[in-house]
Amino acid sequence: MRFNGLALVAGAMAIVACSGGDKNAQQTSATQNDTAAAPATQNTGAATTAAGAAAPITGTIHEVKMIGDGQTYKFDPAKITIKKGDGIKWVMVSGGPHNVAFLNTPDAAKSQLSANMSSQMKELTSPMMMNPNETYTVSFANVPAGTYDYHCEPHAAMGMTGSVTVQ
Ligand SMILES: [Cu+2]
Numbered sequence: 001m002r003f004n005g006l007a008l009v010a011g012a013m014a015i016v017a018c019s020g021g022d023k024n025a026q027q028t029s030a031t032q033n034d035t036a037a038a039p040a041t042q043n044t045g046a047a048t049t050a051a052g053a054a055a056p057i058t059g060t061i062h063e064v065k066m067i068g069d070g071q072t073y074k075f076d077p078a079k080i081t082i083k084k085g086d087g088i089k090w091v092m093v094s095g096g097p098h099n100v101a102f103l104n105t106p107d108a109a110k111s112q113l114s115a116n117m118s119s120q121m122k123e124l125t126s127p128m129m130m131n132p133n134e135t136y137t138v139s140f141a142n143v144p145a146g147t148y149d150y151h152c153e154p155h156a157a158m159g160m161t162g163s164v165t166v167q
Contacts, residue, residue, distance in 0.1 A: 054139065059086040061089050062086060062088050063088075064076065066094075066095075069094065075152070075160060081164075085141045086141075087140060090137070091134075091135050092132055099153055101126070109143055112144075113148070126138075147166075148164045
């Protein structure tokens with residue numbers, strides 16, 4: 001241990017000697033660099049994940065019911081406006097299977113919205129919800145402001161469509 005410590009000091013002094021800088025300033029700078037080095041490595045890891053990482057809900061979770069009675073199929077409310085950081089919890093009530101499939105999503109929003117969708121059958125499409133009280137929650141945190149149209153695939157032709165407007 002002691003030997004290694006001395007070796008490090010010797011190394012640091014060699015750097016100082018080479019750079020010709022003020023010894024104290026150089027050591028302070030080296031210390032700062034060392035301190036920064038560890039978090040920088042962690043940040044690199046986090047940044048790699050962050051590019052496609054889910055952004056958690058920081059605001060309100062709004063419920064949208066999925067309802068079908070054999071004749072009428074709908075999201076309730078069909079249109080909803082939320083604030084940045086809010087989330088939507090779709091709740092399967094009746095008449096399933098239902099799902100949430102986003103339509104014509106702008107390229108600028110796709111990657112974040114997709115990252116915020118916990119599981120997907122295919123791109124920007126939730127799994128089928130079969131049973132009452134099943135839920136599917138999507139955070140709209142970091143999703144650009146705009147209106148996002150979606151429908152339920154099994155009942156799209158019966159008008160089971162909706163939209164989420166992020167302010
Ligand atoms: Cu449906």
